[in-house]
Amino acid sequence: MVIQPKTVAEVQTAVQEATRLVVRGGGTKPALSAAQGDTAVLSTKSLSGILAYEPDEYTFTAYAGTAVADIAAALAENGQYLPFDPIFVGKGATLGGTAAANLSGSGRYRYGGVRDFILGIAFVDGQGQLVHSGGKVVKNSAGFDLPKFMVGSLGRYGVLVEVTFKVFPQPHTYVTMQLDYPSLDAALQATFKLAVMPFEMDVLDLLPGAGSRFSLIIRLGGLPDALPGRVTRMRAFLQEQTEMETAVLLENAADAAYWQAQNRFDWVNSAQALVKVPLAPKQIPLLDAKIDQTGRRYTAGGNVAWIATTDIPALQTILTDLNLVGLQLTGHTDNPYLGRRKGIPLAQRVKQALDPLDKFGKES
Structure with missing residues (x-):
């Protein structure tokens, strides 16, 4: 059953009358709002x-x-x-x-x-x-x-x-650079060097390429007159200080189209489940060695891994072994959390205070 309240008062009534509820917004992350058994879905779209x-x-x-x-x-x-x-x-x-x-x-x-x-x-x-x-x-x-x-x-x-x-x-304009490296280690070393430099990057991602190759994806935003000089200085620094091999520049419509596709996660196909894994950049080599045949991307300077997989049980084992936690966003699941999740006493106390009858489900 789907309940679609149009007012806050109707939300209150729905919660009071329901035994179990799962909340759903736009439905873009179905693994987070799947209803089990007699659980009702409360949609906030209206x-x-x-x-x-x-x-x-x-x-x-x-x-x-x-x-x-x-x-x-x-x-x-x-x-x-x-x-x-x-x-x-x-x-x-x-x-x-x-x-x-x-x-x-x-x-x-x-x-x-x-x-x-x-x-x-x-x-x-x-x-x-x-x-x-x-x-x-x-x-x-x-x-x-x-x-x-x-x-x-x-x-x-x-x-x-x-x-x-x-x-x-909002920055007036953007430019994106794809910088190619011979290996994950070379790309990671470049991110570490960039992180301590005053380049004011809006985006710093790592993207796997063919074979063992990796690319850095960097986006800069700012005034149109200032961006070319910033790009030149960054490229000069990377050519001198890192193992950068080639560079591709995306501007204007090409830049916008690239990031619209990334925002939609177009690289994930319908048969794959998308999983978000927070981690530290130094953990990337261990994780990547175990998922190198899987679609993945490392964002936020290497602090978030996005993994597209058809084998959730295998990923569950990998994350548990590495003491990492994943959140499954798409695909079927009874529990969106993967890996080794530790309970937080404060969260449990807040849960007891706000939802003593577990109407919104128990802590996973």
Whole structure:
């Protein structure tokens, strides 16, 4: 059964009357909102719209079911954007689903992820009560930071109904460089050197190529007159300090098309499950050696692995052996978490306080 409330009051009623619920936004991450047995699906898609937007204050508040694409369009009219780079925008991702899943794209490298930009929330807890936390201004730091805690909660503590975010000015233009290296180690050494240099990169990704080859994908944003000089300085540094072999430059329409495809995860086919794995760059060689026949990409300077696989049990074993945790976003699953996940006592106490009847499911 799918429940589609149009108001916050209807969300409260649905929670009060239900025995078990799973929350679904745009449905772009089906592994996170699959209903088991008699569990009802609560869709937030009809709870949509921008409630407040203050361009001069760089903040907005919107209903959780609002499409991220609509938010992006409204911000763009004022030369602003979401710096954490939400994914699946073109596929219908919602603001609440993006926050609940804690999903950011490659563009989070420079400024941070969802948790760094959320200011306030309103949500309906497991007893149907409406709870407000946080604020609608950037300078607000009173009490327990429930908005940040709810980022990545997967709807296990309540139904997000409103969210407030801060935003940044949109760079005037972008340019992307693909820099080719003979091996993963050579590419990693280049990322380590870049990380301590003042190049102000918006994106720093590692992408596997043919055989043992790897590429760095770097995106720079800024003023049109300044970008050519920044590109020249970076290329000169990499040619002198690293094993860079070739470089390809993407500008204007080519740059935009490339990142739109990455945002949709076009490199993942329909038979594969997409899994997000947070990790440290130094862990990449161990992981990559075990998944070198699998589609993968390392983003955020090597701090996030995205893996496309048809063999979830094998990936489960690999992540467990490496003491890593994965989150399955697409494909069928009874539990989206993979690998070795440790329980957090604080999370369990918050769960007991907000959802004592486990209406939103138990902690995985």
